[in-house]
Amino acid sequence: MPLRSSIRNVAIVAHVDHGKTTLVDAMLWQSGAFRANQDVAERVLDTGDLEREKGITILAKNTAVRYGDVKINIVDTPGHADFGGEVERGLTMVDGVLLLVDASEGPLPQTRFVLRKALEARLPVVLVVNKVDRPDARIAEVVDEVYALFLDLDADESQIDFPIVYCNARTGHASLDPDPESLGPDLQPLLDLILEHIPPPTYDASHALQALVTNLDASPYVGRLALCRVVQGTIRRGRQVAWCRTDGTIERVKVTELYVSEALDRVEADEAGPGELIAVAGIPEVMIGETLADPLDPRPLPVISVDEPSLSMTIGINTSPLAGREGTKVTARLIENRLAAELVGNVSLRLLPTDRPDTWEVQGRGELQLAVLIEQMRREGFELTVGKPQVLTRTIEGTLHEPVERVSVDAPEEYLGVVTQLFALRKGRTEALVNHGTGWVRLDVVVPARGLIGFRTEFLTETRGTGILHHVFERFEPWHGEFRMRPTGSLVADRAGKTTSFALLNLQERGSLFVGPGTDVYEGMIVGENSRPEDLDVNATKEKKLTNIRSSTSDELVRLIPPRAMSLDQALELISEDECVEVTPLNVRLRKVELSGQSRQTAVSRKARGLAAV
Ligand SMILES: Nc1nc2c(ncn2[C@@H]2O[C@H](COP(=O)(O)OP(=O)(O)OP(=O)(O)O)[C@@H](O)[C@H]2O)c(=O)[nH]1
Ligand SMILES: [Mg+2]
Numbered sequence: 001m002p003l004r005s006s007i008r009n010v011a012i013v014a015h016v017d018h019g020k021t022t023l024v025d026a027m028l029w030q031s032g033a034f035r036a037n038q039d040v041a042e043r044v045l046d047t048g049d050l051e052r053e054k055g056i057t058i059l060a061k062n063t064a065v066r067y068g069d070v071k072i073n074i075v076d077t078p079g080h081a082d083f084g085g086e087v088e089r090g091l092t093m094v095d096g097v098l099l100l101v102d103a104s105e106g107p108l109p110q111t112r113f114v115l116r117k118a119l120e121a122r123l124p125v126v127l128v129v130n131k132v133d134r135p136d137a138r139i140a141e142v143v144d145e146v147y148a149l150f151l152d153l154d155a156d157e158s159q160i161d162f163p164i165v166y167c168n169a170r171t172g173h174a175s176l177d178p179d180p181e182s183l184g185p186d187l188q189p190l191l192d193l194i195l196e197h198i199p200p201p202t203y204d205a206s207h208a209l210q211a212l213v214t215n216l217d218a219s220p221y222v223g224r225l226a227l228c229r230v231v232q233g234t235i236r237r238g239r240q241v242a243w244c245r246t247d248g249t250i251e252r253v254k255v256t257e258l259y260v261s262e263a264l265d266r267v268e269a270d271e272a273g274p275g276e277l278i279a280v281a282g283i284p285e286v287m288i289g290e291t292l293a294d295p296l297d298p299r300p301l302p303v304i305s306v307d308e309p310s311l312s313m314t315i316g317i318n319t320s321p322l323a324g325r326e327g328t329k330v331t332a333r334l335i336e337n338r339l340a341a342e343l344v345g346n347v348s349l350r351l352l353p354t355d356r357p358d359t360w361e362v363q364g365r366g367e368l369q370l371a372v373l374i375e376q377m378r379r380e381g382f383e384l385t386v387g388k389p390q391v392l393t394r395t396i397e398g399t400l401h402e403p404v405e406r407v408s409v410d411a412p413e414e415y416l417g418v419v420t421q422l423f424a425l426r427k428g429r430t431e432a433l434v435n436h437g438t439g440w441v442r443l444d445v446v447v448p449a450r451g452l453i454g455f456r457t458e459f460l461t462e463t464r465g466t467g468i469l470h471h472v473f474e475r476f477e478p479w480h481g482e483f484r485m486r487p488t489g490s491l492v493a494d495r496a497g498k499t500t501s502f503a504l505l506n507l508q509e510r511g512s513l514f515v516g517p518g519t520d521v522y523e524g525m526i527v528g529e530n531s532r533p534e535d536l537d538v539n540a541t542k543e544k545k546l547t548n549i550r551s552s553t554s555d556e557l558v559r560l561i562p563p564r565a566m567s568l569d570q571a572l573e574l575i576s577e578d579e580c581v582e583v584t585p586l587n588v589r590l591r592k593v594e595l596s597g598q599s600r601q602t603a604v605s606r607k608a609r610g611l612a613a614v
Contacts, residue, residue, distance in 0.1 A: 001202040001203065001204060002202065002203060002204075002205055003199075003200045003201070003202055004200050004201045004202075004203070004273065004274060004275040004276075005070075005200045006069055006070055006071060006200075007070065007071055007072075007073070007200055007201055007275045007276065008070060008071075008072045008073070008095070008096075008194055008195065008198045008200060009072075009073045009075075009093060009094040009095050009096075009198075009201065009229070009275065009277065010072060010073070010074055010075070010094050010095070010096050010097065010098055010194055010198050011060075011074075011075040011076075011077055011087075011090045011091055011093070011094040011096075011097045011098070011123075012024065012074065012075070012076055012077060012097070012098045012100060013077050013079075013087055013090075013091075013097050013098070013099055013100070013114035013115075013117075013118060014079050014099065014100035014101065014102075014110070014111060014114065014130075015079050015101075015102070015105070015107070015108040015109070015110040015111045015114075015470065016056060016078075016079035016080045016081075016110060016470070017055075017056070017079060017102075018079060018100045018101060018102040018105070018111075018130055018131070019100060019102070019130040019131055019167075019169040019170070020057070020076055020077065020079060020100055021043040021045050021046055021057055021076055022042070022043060022169040022170055023098075023100065023128070023130065023167065023169035024044075024045055024063060024074055024076045025040075025042065025043060025044055025045075025169075026169055026170075026171075026172035026187055027065050027072075027074065027187060027191075028044065028063065028065060028263055028264070029172060030065075030172055030186055030187055031065035031066055031067065031263070032066075033065065033263035033264065034263075043055075043057075044264065045057070045061050045063060045076050045264075047061075049379075050372055050375060050376065056078065056079070056080055057076060057077070057078040057079065057080075057083075058078055058080075058083055058086075058372060059078070059083075059086060060075055060076065060077045060078065060086040060087065060089060060090040060215070061075070061076050062074060062075045062076070062093070062227070062261060062277055063076070063261055063263060063264060064260075064261040064262055064263065064277075065263065067191045067194075067195065068195075070195060072191070072194060073093075073094075073261065073276075073277045075090040075093055075094055077090045077114070079110055079114075080110070080368060081109065081110050081113065081365070081366060081470070081471065081472040081473070082364070082365045082366030082367070082368040082369035083348075083365070083369060084110075084113055084114075084306075084307065084348070084365055084472070084473075085306045085307070085346070085347050085348025085349075085365060086348075087113075087114050087117060088117055088304070088305075088306040088307065088347075088348075089214055089215065089288070089304060089306065089347055090214075091117055091118060091121050091123065092121075092212065092214050092229070092304050093214050093229045093277060094123065095123065095124075095198055095199050095200070095201055095275075096123050096124040096125070096126065096194075096197065096198030096199065097114075097118045097123050097124075097125055097126070098125075098126050098128050098190075098194070099111070099114070099115055099118070099125050099126070099127050099128065099146075099162075100128045100130050101127065101128070101129055101130065101142055101146055102130060102131050102134075102142075103129050103130060103131045103132045103134055103137035103138070103139050103142055103166075104131065104134045104136045104137050104138060104142075105410075106138070106141070106142040106145045106146075107142075107145050107146055107149045108408050108470050109406050109407070109408050109470050109471055109472035110470065110472050111149065112149060112152075112153070112406070112472065113472045113473075115149060115150070115153060116153050119150075119153055119154075119155050119159055122159075124159075124162070124197060124198060124199065125159065125162045126162060126163055126164075126165065126190075126193050126194065126197050126198065127143070127146055127162050127163070127164045127165070128164075128165055128166075128167055128190065129142060129143065129164060129165070129166045129167065129178070130167045130168070130169050131167075131168065131169070131170075132166045132167065132168055132178075132180045132183070133168045133170070133171070133180060136438075137180065138436075139166065139178045139180070140178065143164060143178070147160065150162075162197075163193050163196075163197050164176070164178075165189055165190045165193050166178055166180070166183070167187070167190060168183060172186060172187055173185065173186065173187070174186070174187045174188070174189045174190040175189055176189050176193075200275065201274055201275025201276075202274075202275075203231070203232050203233075203273075203274035203275065204232060207232035207233055208232065208233050208293065208294035208296070208297040208299065209230075209232060209233030209234065209235055209241065209292070209293055209294040210230075210231045210232040210233060210291055210292075210293050210294075210299060210301055211228040211229065211230045211231060211235055211241075211278070211280075211291065211292040211293075212228055212229050212231055212289075212291055212301045212304075213226045213227070213228050213286055213287065213288055213289065213290045213291070213292070214227055214228060214229055214288065214304070215227040215288060215345070216286070216287075216288060216344060216345045217279065219281065222256065222257050222281035222282075223281060223284055224281070224283070224284050224285075224286065225259075225279040225280065225281055226279065226280045226281075226283055226286045226290075226292070227277070227278070227279050228277070228278050228279075228280060228292060229275075229276075229277055229278075230272050230273060230274050230275065230276045230277075230278060231274060231301060232274055233273075233274065233294060234271050234272065234273045234274075235255060235258065235271065235272050235278065235280070235292065236255065236258070236270065236271040237255055237256075237257065237258040237268075237269070237270050237271065238254070238255065238256075239254070239255055240252050240253065240254055240255075240295050241253060241254075241255055241292045241293065241294070241295060242292070242293045242294060242295045242298035243283055243286065243290065243291075243292060244290060244291040244292075244293055244298055244299075244300035245287070245290050246287060246289055246290055246303055250298050252295055253282060253283050254282050255280050255281075255282050255292075256281050256282035257279075257280070257281035257282065258270070258271070258272060258278060258279075258280055258281075259278060259279040259280075259281075260272060260276060260277070260278055260279075261277060261279075266279055280292065287344060288304065288344075288345070288347055289303040289304045289347070304347065306347050306348050307348070307365075307473065308392075309348060309349070309350055309363035309364050309365060309392060310365060310366070310391060310392055310403045310449060310473050311363070311364055311365065311366055311367065311370065311389050311390070311391055311392065311449070312361050312362065312363040312364075312389070312390050312391075312392055313361070313362060313370055313386060313387050313388065313389045313390065313572075314354060314359050314360065314361050314362075314385075314386070314387035314580075315335065315339065315359070315360055315362050315374070315384055315385075315386055315387075316332075316335070316354075316356065316358050316359030316360065316384065316385045316387075317330060317331065317332050317335060317358045317359070317383070317384070317385065318330060318383035318384055318385050318582055318583075318584065319385050320385070320522060320525070320582045320589070320591060320595075321496060321522040321523075321595075322520060322522060322582070322584075322589075323383060323582075324383065325584075326383065326584040326585050326586045326587065327378075327381050327382055327383035327584050327585050328381035328585075329377075329380065329381045329382045329383070330382070330383045332357065332358040334382070335358075335360075335377075335382065335384065336360065338377060338380070338382065339351050339360055339362060342373060348364060348365050348369070349362065349363065349364050349369075349373075350362070350363040350364075351363075359385070363392060365473070367389050367453065367569065367572060367573070368569070370389065370572075371568055371569045371572060374386055374568060374583055375568055377583075378568075378583050378584070378585055379585065381585055382583075382585075383582075383583065383584045383585075384582075384583045384584075385580055385581070385582055385583075386572065386580060386581045386583055387580045387593075388453075388572070388575050388576065388577060388579065388580065389453055389572055390450075391403055391448075391449045391450045391453070393479070394476055396476060399478055399479075400478070400479040401476040401477060401478055401479065402448055402449065402450065402476065402477065402478075402479050402480065403448075403449040403473055403474075403475075403476055404446050404447060404448050404449060404474050404475060404476070404477045404480075405446070405447060405448075405449045405452055405471040405472060405473055405474055406431075406444065406445075406446055406471060406472055406473075406474040407423075407428070407444070407445045407446070407447055407452070407469060407470070407471040408442060408443070408444055408469070408470050408471070409442065409443045409444075409445065409459075409467060409468070409469050410440055410441070410442050410467065410468040411440065411441060411443070411463050411466060411467040411468070412439055412440055412441075412463070412466055413435070413439055413440065413441050415462065415463045415464075415466070415467065416441055416443070418462045418463070419443060419459070419462070419463065419467065420443070422455075422458065422459060422462060423443075423445045423447055423451075425451075425483060425484060426447050426448065426451030426452075426455070426483055427447065427448055427451065427480045427481070427483055428445040428446065428447035428448075428451065429445065429446050429447070430443060430444070430445050431444045431445065431446055432444040446474055447471075448477075448480045449473070450485075451483065451485075452471055453485075453573065454485065454486060454573040454574060455469075455573075456469060456573065457570065457573055457574070485576070486574070486576055487533060488511070488529050488530055488531060488532070488533060489529075489530040489532060489533050489534045489535040489536060490526045490528070490529060490530055490535045490536075490576070490579065490590070490592075491507060491510060491511055491513070491526065491527050491528035491529065491530050491535075491536055491538050491540075492524060492525070492526055492527070492535055492536065492537050492538065492592060492597070493521040493522065493523060493524070493525045493526075493527050493537075493538065493539075493540050493541075494523060494537040494538060494539055494597050495523050495539060495541060496520075496521065496522040496523055496541075497520075497521065497540075497541030498518055498519065498520060498521070498541060499515055499516070499517050499518060499519045499521055499527070499540045499541055500517055500518075500540075500541060500542060500543055500544070501517040501560055502542060502543060502544040503538075503539060503540045503541060503542040503543075504516070504517055504540060504560055505559060505560055506542075507527070507528060507538055507540060508528075508560065508561050510528070510530055510531060510532075510536065510538075511528050511529045511530045511531040511532075512528055512529050512531075512561075512564050513527060513528035513561070513563045513564065514526065514527055514528055514529075514563055514564055514565075514566050514590065515527050515528070515540070515563050516560070516562070516563045517560065521540055521541065522591075522595070523595055523596065523597060524591055524592040524594065524595030524596065524597065524600075525589055525590070525591045525592075525595075526575075526579065526589075526590035526591055526592065527540045528564075529564075529574070535600075537597050566588055566590065567588065568581070568583065568588050571588050571590050574590065575590055578592060578593050578594065578600075579591065579592055579593060580592075580593050
């Protein structure tokens with residue numbers, strides 16, 4: 001088959017924070033994409049507001065660098081497990097991957113996930129051991145761990161025979177020699193390996209046009225852009241193509257604009273041949289997974305398949321008594337349209353109706369993925385009610401199955417006992433325990449996914465903030481039975497009003513509070529976490545009796561512990577089954593689903609008497 005030897009398409013995959021986006025920065029700099037004095041932000045590809053704030057990549061993006069006569073298209077992917085769908089999508093665009101591994105942390109759960117996907121797609125791998133400058137780097141061990149991982153994933157011999165390059169992505173140096181002292185002056189060893197080891201695209205010279213839509217973008221001038229990989233044939237600007245939709249219908253459309261990537265820009269092109277990554281304008285309703293083909297011989301490509309969602313939560317209109325005060329987008333119709341729009345660009349999300357017309361079920365890969373969506377909506381002015389995240393169970397051969405996750409924990413040795421205990425309570429199975437001999441241990445545990453909802457906070461408390469935890473979906477297993485989730489109850493406001501420091505001063509003896517004085521509360525709103533397991537209705541608005549003249553308000557303020565500010569992620573982690581979160585552009589409030597204390601009481605006593613709630 002003929003080759004396009006002037007092109008390489010490569011994806012960078014790794015566990016979160018191992019340095020993918022930083023490496024792309026270095027490649028862009030060294031390829032002369034920026035002027036020497038140009039003011040370029042670090043991790044320039046992380047363009048989203050939330051990406052910059054959280055310091056992680058959320059959406060896969062592509063860019064291109066020139067090396068000699070070759071154009072290398074690079075797809076930077078996110079490393080956080082919740083955005084695994086982006087990695088799967090990114091892999092459909094490329095002919096090989098750079099597997100990045102941190103020289104000190106070694107392979108972690110998401111390394112396993114991305115490598116499994118790359119091996120399944122039979123993509124050749126170049127191993128990049130990054131951060132060799134770290135003082136705690138353990139390069140030889142990490143390379144051995146990667147070999148072990150390949151074996152564990154049943155890689156065949158040709159796959160295990162991967163080349164290795166050692167890098168400092170931050171300074172842009174690489175070497176084929178593991179000795180950190182021997183780093184070369186630039187990334188040339190890495191780029192040479194890409195040219196040698198990542199195959200150029202192949203094609204069939206007599207084949208008609210086929211281009212697979214792998215992503216969507218929008219341009220203020222030309223509207224929706226379909227990002228495609230041309231698989232066969234040549235696509236030309238101004239010509240007609242057959243748009244093969246996922247529902248099987250085929251329509252003729254015109255390619256009004258055609259772009260290719262050059263560094264961070266899209267530049268206009270008249271035509272693009274096989275193997276090229278392009279952006280096409282002119283098809284307003286095009287979707288990911290569809291094919292642009294020859295109008296005379298339209299043959300759709302197989303649709304992109306990604307792993308099923310593993311977590312769901314409900315999103316609906318804000319039903320609290322404070323609704324409509326802070327947001328501009330509050331109606332069910334606006335929310336439904338916005339959620340539907342999100343599905344268009346996000347292959348791993350699903351949207352389902354619920355029995356309420358103003359609430360939807362959103363399914364995704366993890367809490368962070370869903371929290372990012374809600375955070376984005378909130379910044380756009382939406383007010384929402386969000387339910388507790390639930391794992392998605394499945395019935396396989398007549399028995400109930402639940403998702404289990406593979407968790408890697410790094411913690412100081414002295415916490416090994418408590419950490420093992422925490423997992424045991426959630427029916428976790430320890431699969432490996434490695435003592436690095438540095439006072440730190442690594443524990444690999446397989447645990448039901450529902451045990452991890454709300455786990456991070458407790459884990460950090462128990463390890464005094466030192467523990468590091470990563471997890472990724474492993475498989476479905478038969479239901480592991482019930483287990484205790486949250487050990488504490490809620491302090492619930494029993495009436496509406498403004499909180500007073502006098503009332504809060506008394507309440508803070510009972511647990512930790514989420515609100516400070518002068519906050520608007522309503523009946524059923526959660527004002528704190530009870531240190532005891534049951535819920536407690538409290539009056540957070542009580543005024544001091546005027547006869548008491550001995551202590552002044554300023555005294556009270558001094559003795560008041562500052563409230564625990566609840567971020568959206570924390571709130572979603574903390575809430576129990578019968579609780580939900582009210583989200584507005586300005587506030588995140590925790591509340592009971594059933595606001596009336598009376599109704600909640602009735603439900604509790606009915607349950608105690610063994611009657612189903614009505
Ligand atoms: N010491 C050292 N730090 C590095 C190196 N490469 C990257 N880093 C740092 O590692 C952190 C994470 O880098 P990113 O490039 O955001 O990592 P990423 O893999 O893109 O992360 P996600 O996209 O969120 O998965 C940043 O603070 C970088 O400065 C390196 O070679 N040496
Ligand atoms: Mg990144």
